[in-house]
Amino acid sequence: MDAQNTRECFAPTKLNLLPLQDSKLAWAGRPATQWTVFSMYQISTENRASVYCNAAASTSAPSFLEKIDFRKLQNGSDIRGVAVGGVEGELVNLTEAVAEAIAAAFAAWLSDKKKAEGTKKLRVSVGHDSRISAQMLQDAVSRGIAGAGLDVIQYGLASTPAMFKSTLTEDANFMCPVDGSIMITASHLPYNRNGFKFFTSAEGLGKNDIKDILERAANIYDGFSEEKLKESRQVAYAAVKKVDYMKVYTSDLVKAVRKAAGNIEKPLEGFHVVVDAGNGAGGFFAGSVLEPLGAITSGSQFLDPDGMFPNHIPNPEDKAAMKAITTAALANKADLGIIFDTDVDRSAAVDSSGREFNRNRLIALMSALVLEEHPGTTIVTDSVTSDGLTTFIEKKLGGKHHRFKRGYKNIIDEAIRLNSVGEESHLAIETSGHGALKENNWLDDGAFLMVKLLNKLASTRVSGGANGGSKVLTDLIDGLEEAAVAVELRLKIDQNHADLKGGSFKDYGEAVLKQLEKMSDADPKLLKAPVNYEGVRVSGYGGWFLLRLSLHDPVLPLNIEAPSNEDAVKLGLLVLSTVKEFPALDISALEKFTQP
Numbered sequence: 313m314d315a316q317n318t319r320e321c322f323a324p325t326k327l328n329l330l331p332l333q334d335s336k337l338a339w340a341g342r343p344a345t346q347w348t349v350f351s352m353y354q355i356s357t358e359n360r361a362s363v364y365c366n367a368a369a370s371t372s373a374p375s376f377l378e379k380i381d382f383r384k385l386q387n388g389s390d391i392r393g394v395a396v397g398g399v400e401g402e403l404v405n406l407t408e409a410v411a412e413a414i415a416a417a418f419a420a421w422l423s424d425k426k427k428a429e430g431t432k433k434l435r436v437s438v439g440h441d442s443r444i445s446a447q448m449l450q451d452a453v454s455r456g457i458a459g460a461g462l463d464v465i466q467y468g469l470a471s472t473p474a475m476f477k478s479t480l481t482e483d484a485n486f487m488c489p490v491d492g493s494i495m496i497t498a499s500h501l502p503y504n505r506n507g508f509k510f511f512t513s514a515e516g517l518g519k520n521d522i523k524d525i526l527e528r529a530a531n532i533y534d535g536f537s538e539e540k541l542k543e544s545r546q547v548a549y550a551a552v553k554k555v556d557y558m559k560v561y562t563s564d565l566v567k568a569v570r571k572a573a574g575n576i577e578k579p580l581e582g583f584h585v586v587v588d589a590g591n592g593a594g595g596f597f598a599g600s601v602l603e604p605l606g607a608i609t610s611g612s613q614f615l616d617p618d619g620m621f622p623n624h625i626p627n628p629e630d631k632a633a634m635k636a637i638t639t640a641a642l643a644n645k646a647d648l649g650i651i652f653d654t655d656v657d658r659s660a661a662v663d664s665s666g667r668e669f670n671r672n673r674l675i676a677l678m679s680a681l682v683l684e685e686h687p688g689t690t691i692v693t694d695s696v697t698s699d700g701l702t703t704f705i706e707k708k709l710g711g712k713h714h715r716f717k718r719g720y721k722n723i724i725d726e727a728i729r730l731n732s733v734g735e736e737s738h739l740a741i742e743t744s745g746h747g748a749l750k751e752n753n754w755l756d757d758g759a760f761l762m763v764k765l766l767n768k769l770a771s772t773r774v775s776g777g778a779n780g781g782s783k784v785l786t787d788l789i790d791g792l793e794e795a796a797v798a799v800e801l802r803l804k805i806d807q808n809h810a811d812l813k814g815g816s817f818k819d820y821g822e823a824v825l826k827q828l829e830k831m832s833d834a835d836p837k838l839l840k841a842p843v844n845y846e847g848v849r850v851s852g853y854g855g856w857f858l859l860r861l862s863l864h865d866p867v868l869p870l871n872i873e874a875p876s877n878e879d880a881v882k883l884g885l886l887v888l889s890t891v892k893e894f895p896a897l898d899i900s901a902l903e904k905f906t907q908p
């Protein structure tokens with residue numbers, strides 16, 4: 313077989329998939345062991361990225377197998393792209409064929425990883441959030457995995473942490489654990505985007521793994537042919553099973569709260585908790601977690617999935633989203649309001665008086681809960697956390713604050729590393745609302761963070777400490793000092809600007825940071841942070857600023873916190889004096905902020 317003679321494509325068609333039976337498995341009436349799925353992509357160790365097939369060679373590639381730069385689909389440890397057309401300036405690059413190639417590449421990558429474990433047929437779970445391109449991508453991904461000879465288990469609407477957890481759950485009825493998992497999501501990005509997150513039982517895949525998978529995918533895509541892609545639809549039809557895994561995941565959350573309350577069936581009886589899922593995948597939390605625990609959930613909103621996100625962006629960092637949950641909690645006189653992002657790996661809450669538990673406050677609250685259980689432990693956070701948070705964790709709670717880099721994967725990996733070198737850490741959490749606990753296998757799970765809050769409410773009442781309300785949570789962050797002014801301004805780097813002199817935006821950004829560091833060193837009123845893992849963090853005028861490179865974008869985010877607007881402007885002016893020397897930077901937001 314000659315990989316070079318087999319490129320072509322297929323017309324996109326929906327898979328005719330089988331319905332769920334008894335909320336468990338449904339397949340074509342044959343036991344899994346009798347499934348004979350051949351590997352269409354036949355990925356060998358000698359030529360892992362090549363596609364071998366029997367199809368007749370075709371010389372003309374149809375237009376929808378457009379040339380795609382697969383490298384551009386990498387977004388740190390995720391894959392992200394444009395899946396829906398019609399938005400000006402945003403060309404579709406996450407087509408069905410691209411998705412199928414990426415899934416086939418993941419299957420090949422996984423097969424290589426699991427080679428040592430023997431010849432058993434590998435299983436991959438596939439789930440998605442509420443985006444309008446979810447079904448199309450789920451079908452394409454299923455074809456890619458099945459075509460590589462692996463079993464596909466579709467979960468349908470699911471959360472990112474649930475997908476990760478399916479690699480750890482031991483339950484043969486639900487075909488768990490799976491060997492690998494794919495979540496189809498673009499988190500809080502606009503409706504036309506989509507992407508993938510990948511998991512094995514060891515971890516969420518990192519940057520290098522994603523790079524490897526995209527390189528393999530590009531080769532697979534180059535080898536696609538019409539015949540082969542047609543065939544992949546038939547193979548997928550035979551290899552796809554459906555499982556209602558969210559049932560397992562939500563029942564584990566319910567069990568966790570019951571256990572924390574001393575094995576009471578309905579420990580939240582009488583508590584009123586309002587959920588805002590922003591029409592993402594998090595609507596399950598009201599009906600499948602809170603209600604079985606006895607909580608009242610009336611007034612919950614935007615629980616139904618709607619990939620056009622008609623109400624607000626499902627993102628706890630978004631002001632409109634936080635306002636929506638605060639209004640709902642107050643209007644319903646709820647004890648607690650809970651909000652999730654689209655794929656439920658991020659969350660935030662509001663108390664009964666409408667006070668937000670998000671950003672530094674959510675970290676303070678989670679730190680208080682974790683430090684009650686593990687005195688003295690290290691809390692790992694992202695880089696934009698406040699000085700007040702450090703004081704709170706270290707002076708009030710007796711813990712250690714390890715302010716690391718931005719990026720949920722970075723902080724989780726750092727917490728795991730600290731434990732491995734003998735420094736105990738039980739919590740890694742970002743101001744974005746991402747958070748992972750050691751007790752929960754370091755799963756980045758917004759729903760589990762909220763379960764920790766519910767545990768506290770339930771256990772406090774059991775011990776006679778409170779009859780309701782979220783005062784016990786509010787009291788836990790008493791003493792957290794918060795800056796009067798906290799802003800984030802994002803300075804864009806124009807990648808096509810002549811001042812880059814053909815270099816990368818990263819190099820340009822680094823040059824800006826170097827210059828800012830020089831300026832700060834020369835100013836006696838400023839003090840550079842003695843320990844700092846990214847960008848330039850400087851204290852002065854009773855506050856601080858941090859300028860750093862964005863994790864993914866050609867952007868330098870600038871965070872400023874200060875006791876007054878006047879002080880914040882002074883810090884802003886100092887940064888402005890440096891950044892204005894770099895013409896490729898869009899400094900308009902900073903100029904506006906510092907104007908008298």
Ligand SMILES: O=P(O)(O)OC[C@H]1O[C@H](O)[C@H](O)[C@@H](O)[C@@H]1O
Nearest residue numbers: 718719720744746862863864869
């Ligand atoms: O560096 P930024 O552009 O601020 O983005 C940083 C953020 O990127 C992604 O959304 C990651 O999922 C977050 O964990 C991270 O905090």
